[in-house]
Amino acid sequence: MSGPESEFDLIQRYFAEPAAAGSAMSCVRLGIGDDAALLGVESGHELVVSVDTLVEGTHFFPDHPSASLGHKALAANLSDLAAMGADPLGVVLSLTLPQVDHAWLAGFSEGFLTLAEAAGVALVGGDTNRGPRSISVTVLGQVPAGQALRRSGARPGDRLVVSGTLGGAAAGLAMEGERRDRGGPIPDSADPGLTRLFWPEARLGLGRMLRNRARAAIDVSDGLLADLGHLCAASGCGARVDWPVIPRDPLLGRLPDTQARQLALAGGEDYELLFALPPGESLDLLAFSVDSALTVIGEFVEGNAVEVVDENGMRLDAEHVGHDHFAGLK
Amino acid sequence: MSGPESEFDLIQRYFAEPAAAGSAMSCVRLGIGDDAALLGVESGHELVVSVDTLVEGTHFFPDHPSASLGHKALAANLSDLAAMGADPLGVVLSLTLPQVDHAWLAGFSEGFLTLAEAAGVALVGGDTNRGPRSISVTVLGQVPAGQALRRSGARPGDRLVVSGTLGGAAAGLAMEGERRDRGGPIPDSADPGLTRLFWPEARLGLGRMLRNRARAAIDVSDGLLADLGHLCAASGCGARVDWPVIPRDPLLGRLPDTQARQLALAGGEDYELLFALPPGESLDLLAFSVDSALTVIGEFVEGNAVEVVDENGMRLDAEHVGHDHFAGLK
Numbered sequence: 305m306s307g308p309e310s311e312f313d314l315i316q317r318y319f320a321e322p323a324a325a326g327s328a329m330s331c332v333r334l335g336i337g338d339d340a341a342l343l344g345v346e347s348g349h350e351l352v353v354s355v356d357t358l359v360e361g362t363h364f365f366p367d368h369p370s371a372s373l374g375h376k377a378l379a380a381n382l383s384d385l386a387a388m389g390a391d392p393l394g395v396v397l398s399l400t401l402p403q404v405d406h407a408w409l410a411g412f413s414e415g416f417l418t419l420a421e422a423a424g425v426a427l428v429g430g431d432t433n434r435g436p437r438s439i440s441v442t443v444l445g446q447v448p449a450g451q452a453l454r455r456s457g458a459r460p461g462d463r464l465v466v467s468g469t470l471g472g473a474a475a476g477l478a479m480e481g482e483r484r485d486r487g488g489p490i491p492d493s494a495d496p497g498l499t500r501l502f503w504p505e506a507r508l509g510l511g512r513m514l515r516n517r518a519r520a521a522i523d524v525s526d527g528l529l530a531d532l533g534h535l536c537a538a539s540g541c542g543a544r545v546d547w548p549v550i551p552r553d554p555l556l557g558r559l560p561d562t563q564a565r566q567l568a569l570a571g572g573e574d575y576e577l578l579f580a581l582p583p584g585e586s587l588d589l590l591a592f593s594v595d596s597a598l599t600v601i602g603e604f605v606e607g608n609a610v611e612v613v614d615e616n617g618m619r620l621d622a623e624h625v626g627h628d629h630f631a632g633l634k
Numbered sequence: 635m636s637g638p639e640s641e642f643d644l645i646q647r648y649f650a651e652p653a654a655a656g657s658a659m660s661c662v663r664l665g666i667g668d669d670a671a672l673l674g675v676e677s678g679h680e681l682v683v684s685v686d687t688l689v690e691g692t693h694f695f696p697d698h699p700s701a702s703l704g705h706k707a708l709a710a711n712l713s714d715l716a717a718m719g720a721d722p723l724g725v726v727l728s729l730t731l732p733q734v735d736h737a738w739l740a741g742f743s744e745g746f747l748t749l750a751e752a753a754g755v756a757l758v759g760g761d762t763n764r765g766p767r768s769i770s771v772t773v774l775g776q777v778p779a780g781q782a783l784r785r786s787g788a789r790p791g792d793r794l795v796v797s798g799t800l801g802g803a804a805a806g807l808a809m810e811g812e813r814r815d816r817g818g819p820i821p822d823s824a825d826p827g828l829t830r831l832f833w834p835e836a837r838l839g840l841g842r843m844l845r846n847r848a849r850a851a852i853d854v855s856d857g858l859l860a861d862l863g864h865l866c867a868a869s870g871c872g873a874r875v876d877w878p879v880i881p882r883d884p885l886l887g888r889l890p891d892t893q894a895r896q897l898a899l900a901g902g903e904d905y906e907l908l909f910a911l912p913p914g915e916s917l918d919l920l921a922f923s924v925d926s927a928l929t930v931i932g933e934f935v936e937g938n939a940v941e942v943v944d945e946n947g948m949r950l951d952a953e954h955v956g957h958d959h960f961a962g963l964k
Contacts, residue, residue, distance in 0.1 A: 333680055338785050338868070339717040339852060340684035340775070345675040350663055353758065354670035355772060357728040359765030387669040398687040398770045428683065435689030436766035440728045442685060444774075445670070455668050522669060538668070 314404065314432045318413040319397070331393050332426045341428035343394050345446050351393075352445040352452065354384035360437040365484070369493040370408045372502040373439065374415030379504045380525065381443035382423055383575040386511035387523035389453040390445035395420065396429035398440040423508060453511065455538035457520035458580030464543055464602040465518075465587065467507055467576045467594075470528055471564065472553030474571020476501030478563070479555075497555055504575045510594045514579055517590060521579035527570040531578055532610050539580070542607035545569075548615045551599045569612065580604055644734065644762045648743040649727070661723050662756045671758035673724050675776050681723075682775040682782065684714035690767040695814070699823040700738045702832040703769065704745030709834045710855065711773035712753055713905040716841035717853035719783040720775035725750065726759035728770040753838060783841065785868035787850035788910035794873055794932040795848075795917065797837055797906045797924075800858055801894065802883030804901020806831030808893070809885075827885055834905045840924045844909055847920060851909035857900040861908055862940050869910070872937035875899075878945045881929045899942065910934055 319336065333342035345351050358377050360366055378395065385392055397416070401408075420427055425443070476498040480491055493502040507523070514521055520539055522531045528545070536543050547565070553574075556564040576596075581587060591598045612620040649666065663672035675681050688707050690696055708725065715722055727746070731738075750757055755773070806828040810821055823832040837853070844851055850869055852861045858875070866873050877895070883904075886894040906926075911917060921928045942950040 334782070334784065339714040340682045340720070340773075342718075342777070342782055343681040343683065344779075345681050347677045351673040351675050351681060351723075351774070352670045353673065353724070353726055353772075353774060355726040355728045355759055355761050355770070357730060357761055357763050357770060359730055359763050362763060362765045384669040388672075390670070393681075394683070396683055396685040396772055398685045398772075400687060400689055400768060429685055431685050431687055433687050433689050433768075434692045435768060438730060438763075438765060438768060440685070440687060440770040442683075442726055442728075442772035443670075444681070444683060447672070449674075452664070452672055454664065 314409070318409050319417070319427055319430050332428055335426065335428050336430055341394065341396070343428065343444065345393065348449055349446040350449050350452060352385060352388050352390040352447055353442065354381055355440065355442045356380045356384070357438060357440040367490050369491065369502070370411035371415035372493040374412040375419050375503055377439045377441050378416050378419045379506050379575060381441045382425070382506035382508060383523040383525065385443055385445040386507045387453065387521050387577060388445070388447060389451060389511045389515040389521070390447040391512065392423055392425035392508070393444045393446055394426050394428040395441060395443045397427060398431040398433070400433045400435045400438045402435070402437055423506070448515070451515045453514055453518055453521035453579070455520055455522050455535050458535060458539035458541055458604045459519060459582070460541050460604050460606045462519055462580040462582050462604045463587070463600045464532070464545065464578070464604060465581050465598055466524070466528070466551065466578050466601050467510055467596040467598055468574070469551040469553040470524065470574050470576065471556045471568035471571045472500030473504060473573040474567040475553060475555040475559060478559065478567065500553060500555070500574060504573060506575055507577045507596060510577055510596060513590060513594055514577070517581070517585050518579040519582050521577055524574045524576045524578050525572055527572045528578065529569050529610060535578065535580070536608060536610055539604070540608070542605045542609040542611070543602055544605050545602040545610065545612045547612050547620055549599060550601050551597065644739070648739050649747070649757055649760050662758055665756065665758050666760055671724065671726070673758065673774065675723065678779055679776040680779050680782060682715055682718050682720040682777055683772065684711055685770065685772045686710045686714070687768060687770040697820050699821065699832070700741035701745035702823045704742040705749050705833055707769045707771050708746050708749045709836050709905060711771045712755070712836035712838060713853040713855065715773055715775040716837045717783060717851050717907060718775070718777060719781060719841045719845040719851070720777040721842065722753055722755035722838070723774045723776055724756050724758040725771060725773045727757060728761040728763070730763045730765045730768045732765070732767055753836070778845070781845045783844055783848055783851035783909070785850055785852050785865050788865060788869035788871055788934045789849060789912070790871050790934050790936045792849055792910040792912050792934045793917070793930045794862070794875065794908070794934060795911050795928055796854070796858070796881065796908050796931050797840055797926040797928055798904070799881040799883040800854065800904050800906065801886045801898035801901045802830030803834060803903040804897040805883060805885040805889060808889065808897065830883060830885070830904060834903060836905055837907045837926060840907055840926060843920060843924055844907070847911070847915050848909040849912050851907055854904045854906045854908055855902055857902045858908070859899050859940060865908065865910070866934070866938060866940055869934070870938070872935045872939045872941070873932055874935055875932040875940065875942045877942050877950055879929060880931050881927065
């Protein structure tokens with residue numbers, strides 16, 4: 305701390321430079337520093353908007369490394385754009401902090417801005433407030449009119465496909481929790497086993513490829529079964545999930561079988577895409593053009609139930625749980 | 635409280651209905667309930683975006699009536715659109731609450747949605763989280779390309795004009811504080827003297843009229859002198875403020891002269907518009923077409939200083955202070 309610092313100074317000091325750089329991006333007409341930012345949306349496109357807030361004590365531990373938090377706060381929002389098949393345009397950040405902690409801010413802004421640069425999205429607006437720590441990010445994107453991937457649209461007979469692997473973020477969180485219970489040291493965000501927990505990726509490239517190919521899509525933020533439930537409810541159909549083929553994160557191998565299955569089916573924050581691929585679309589062609597693995601893990605069916613079956617087609621008694629911040633802290 | 639309630643239920647229960655109504659608004663293509671919302675931006679327009687967060691203990695007292703809070707959180711953001719000369723398109727809300735309090739939520743959503751309806755803006759996205767109470771609102775608007783009112787652009791010789799009256803919100807807050815110190819009852823948001831504190835208005839109509847007329851504009855959220863300072867810094871000029879003609883809220887008459895002057899010059903949250911009107915533009919014509927009074931309170935000048943002068947042209951020793959959440963809680 306170096307004495308009182310104004311809200312304006314904080315935004316300028318930690319976040320303004322890349323906004324100026326961002327102005328070179330054709331869509332940013334006016335960045336941080338005025339009453340509002342100005343962005344261009346290409347003609348024939350729709351604007352896509354989503355908000356996500358991370359609260360200390362609910363979504364992250366007080367000692368969560370700040371660079372990882374900056375990254376995660378943005379990645380979670382970019383994932384919503386990916387799930388809509390949208391291209392990012394800009395992002396606004398509202399940061400509430402108990403005090404001015406320069407080391408924390410330097411880490412946070414580095415994590416946030418490094419991902420912003422990689423994703424080609426400019427930070428166009430910011431707001432800093434004093435209070436219990438929380439991070440609210442609103443991301444803006446665009447998608448050709450009529451081509452957004454909604455949750456509705458899946459039909460019985462469509463293949464159920466997921467990208468990457470599942471359970472890695474939840475397994476990392478479980479191990480983190482055990483380390484904490486043992487009174488372990490500050491978490492090491494550079495641990496390669498914890499990449500999914502600390503440095504999640506948004507599947508923007510895949511989302512873009514799914515336009516006009518997938519019939520419906522959602523990102524796996526609350527857990528496979530919870531998000532599949534949302535997809536089915538919006539589409540008015542059910543789904544069958546084939547447990548044996550679900551792509552599991554290697555980290556799950558370090559946990560007991562029952563816990564591993566629970567985390568693969570219901571663990572949150574993997575930010576993979578889950579989508580409905582109609583019979584005519586080739587999965588191979590799609591997989592060839594994106595950098596994440598794609599796995600058919602089941603099928604959409606008539607009705608409204610989500611079932612998980614084993615290698616013999618027998619129904620598993622899996623709990624349908626997801627994140628719910630009001631049903632109890634995780 | 636009626637048992638655990640899911641995040642999804644809260645948004646649906648308190649905020650979803652008007653989103654459906656909002657879908658009738660031509661710009662809303664997809665409202666609450668998917669990974670993101672979809673909005674149409676008219677061709678030839680730029681997208682305007684601004685975020686503002688209110689934190690309990692920093693921006694409002696725990697017993698602030700929730701309907702007023704819902705109103706204020708939206709009004710503060712709409713005011714940023716007004717200051718850009720923009721028309722509202724949609725708004726996203728991220729609400730963090732310590733617990734599910736139905737009475738609080740019913741009041742908050744009523745205040746928020748009533749203003750949203752009056753302003754013709756749809757709530758298109760929402761996010762509810764558990765944690766210390768705070769309200770983060772991101773508002774989206776559009777403005778014909780190139781016509782946004784920026785803070786830069788004022789020139790020496792331009793008249794300095796303000797809408798409405800100043801100091802009313804700050805005077806209300808001061809009286810509220812005294813009432814609290816005396817251990818008074820829960821504040822009465824229906825008190826007509828406290829309208830500026832509890833039910834501020836965004837000057838959207840005036841902002842729209844200022845396009846192509848004003849050279850620069852800002853909304854008075856941090857206090858007249860602080861916001862004028864921002865306008866001057868962005869425009870690269872100074873300003874002279876004529877103290878005797880500043881339009882004062884009637885509530886200031888109940889306070890000692892020194893305090894009244896301080897609140898008129900530096901009190902925040904009045905949400906009036908402050909703008910630079912070039913010599914060729916008629917103030918009378920403009921005043922005729924909007925419903926708020928317009929007063930010339932000074933002039934932009936060469937240099938970079940903001941001066942306040944009395945009826946004899948003598949410089950007043952006014953403190954240049956504004957809201958600064960990191961320089962100390964108000």
